[in-house]
Amino acid sequence: MKHPVALTLLVLLLGGCATQSVPPAAVYTLAPDFDGASASARKPHNPDPILKLAPIRSTRPFTSTRMLYMKNGIEQNSFAYSRWSDSPVAMLQLQLTEGLNRSGRFRAVLPPAAAMKSDLVLEGTLLDFSLHLDDGQAAAVMEIRFLLLDSRQRKVLASQLFRTRVPMDKPSPAATAEALNQATRMTLQQLTGWLAGLRLSGN
Numbered sequence: 001m002k003h004p005v006a007l008t009l010l011v012l013l014l015g016g017c018a019t020q021s022v023p024p025a026a027v028y029t030l031a032p033d034f035d036g037a038s039a040s041a042r043k044p045h046n047p048d049p050i051l052k053l054a055p056i057r058s059t060r061p062f063t064s065t066r067m068l069y070m071k072n073g074i075e076q077n078s079f080a081y082s083r084w085s086d087s088p089v090a091m092l093q094l095q096l097t098e099g100l101n102r103s104g105r106f107r108a109v110l111p112p113a114a115a116m117k118s119d120l121v122l123e124g125t126l127l128d129f130s131l132h133l134d135d136g137q138a139a140a141v142m143e144i145r146f147l148l149l150d151s152r153q154r155k156v157l158a159s160q161l162f163r164t165r166v167p168m169d170k171p172s173p174a175a176t177a178e179a180l181n182q183a184t185r186m187t188l189q190q191l192t193g194w195l196a197g198l199r200l201s202g203n
Contacts, residue, residue, distance in 0.1 A: 028067065028177035029085040030095055032185035034102050049200050052110040052118035052151070053097055056089040056144075058126035063087050067173055069131035076130075082173035088129040092144075092184065096124070099188040105196055120157075120200065121149040131168070131176045138171035140179030142187055148198070160194050162187050 061068055064087055066078035084091065093111070100109040110118055128143035143163040150157050164186045166179040 023081050026082045026173060027085050028082065028173065030091040030181055030184055032095060032099075032181045032188065034099050034185070034188070048105060048107040049119035050108050050110065050116070051100065051106045051120045051122055052114060052116075053093065053100075053112055054121055054123040055112045056093050056096075056124045056126055058089050062126050062129050063089055067131075067176065068129070069133060069171070069176070071133045073132070073134065079173045079176075089126055092124075092126065092129075095184055095188065096122075096191075100192065100195075103192045103196075105192065118151050121151055123147040123149065128163075129180060131171055131179075132165075133171060138168040140166045140168060140176055140183050142180060142183035144187065146191065146194075148195070157200075158194075158198055160191075162190050164190075 061076065065083045065085070067082045067084055068076060068078050070076050097109050097111055100106060108116075110116055123146065125145045126143075127145065128141050130141060132139050132141050141163070143161070145159065145161045147159050148157045149155070164183040166183050166186075168175050168179050
């Protein structure tokens with residue numbers, strides 16, 4: 001009768017050893033170190049508009065926490081023991097809100113769940129947020145399209161596609177996270193400049 005118990009203990013011990021042999025997942029996040037303009041740039045005689053961000057849309061790979069890489073433009077995989085702290089669309093939603101608020105271009109930048117009415121709505125569709133490996137060349141790529149809508153007149157004011165590519169020497173998960181943070185910062189700067197060039201105003 002002792003043999004089944006001994007066998008069970010042996011299986012549990014071996015299972016524990018197998019579990020310990022698997023390295024813990026490294027977790028990365030977005031913290032792009034904003035360089036936004038000061039909010040003091042607002043002009044009281046020309047009220048800045050209130051902007052609301054719609055939920056960022058994307059394909060399924062960018063709604064998970066997997067850290068993705070792509071080979072030769074068609075083969076998509078993920079790092080086995082590395083992941084994002086949240087999905088790219090969720091992290092970017094927070095970074096866009098904070099970055100645009102810090103730009104000083106808007107009276108307020110509202111998250112999607114805000115009940116307050118806005119003058120403008122910014123819709124984003126994330127098309128790429130991954131490491132690209134093409135013919136021995138490595139680069140972090142972020143691609144996102146924005147639509148700016150007038151909430152009052154219910155029409156599209158402008159559309160713009162931003163594609164940022166950051167070359168990398170060593171395509172590791174840590175280097176990928178750092179490069180995609182840089183790509184996010186660059187995209188935010190381009191987005192802020194684009195919106196400022198539209199000469200928008202509020203009520």
